[in-house]
């Protein structure tokens with residue numbers, strides 16, 4: 001199994017992470033891969049994408065006019081969906097949560113609340129439109145295709161909007177979806193989603209992906225794939241307002257904040273400090 005290493009910006013070169021998985025950094029416009037670790041894992045591992053889909057599912061609702069940027073609810077913190085405990089892990093928030101804050105603080109309660117507005121297979125179709133069931137051709141090799149469950153409703157659909165159940169994807173497919181988001185940054189309607197992803201890296205769970213002098217937009221994800229196995233995600237792009245590169249990390253680890261975001265940060269800091277090829 002290929003090993004990934006990452007060190008936080010503040011370290012003096014001491015390796016603090018060693019985890020199996022994959023990490024990708026590619027040029028937004030040309031789709032040329034600039035850094036690839038674990039190409040096999042990126043193409044073949046299928047995992048629930050977890051909270052990396054919050055910007056996607058909330059964008060689907062915003063784009064369709066199902067939710068307004070200024071709509072908000074107080075987060076009750078506790079959430080049970082179809083027998084799964086999905087309590088929020090963010091600290092108590094002294095303000096109600098709109099879609100921007102739902103992304104920044106990774107609020108399950110607010111995202112699940114807004115996700116009740118999906119009808120039929122609307123979300124499944126949106127995921128398919130993003131390429132969650134298609135080969136990305138981001139790497140010159142064969143790829144597994146993700147799976148999106150159709151015909152679900154109620155709490156199972158809410159779990160699908162949280163990326164927890166009913167959707168399994170490769171890291172390449174998440175990278176492709178974030179490429180799509182990076183191409184939306186100039187659309188006025190997309191700004192609440194972009195601000196949420198910037199906030200996630202500025203003061204949410206994606207802090208370890210920060211780059212000095214460059215704003216990063218991104219989102220972590222943490223899911224239990226089977227008993228005892230945890231997938232940790234980070235997906236994002238930078239600079240957030242004029243994206244050049246897309247980064248995606250999928251590794252084994254209990255949280256995207258601790259296991260995946262530091263690796264994404266290492267790739268991004270390498271790109272922005274070592275000069276662009």
Ligand SMILES: [Zn+2]
Nearest residue numbers: 075088107108
């Ligand atoms: Zn919450």
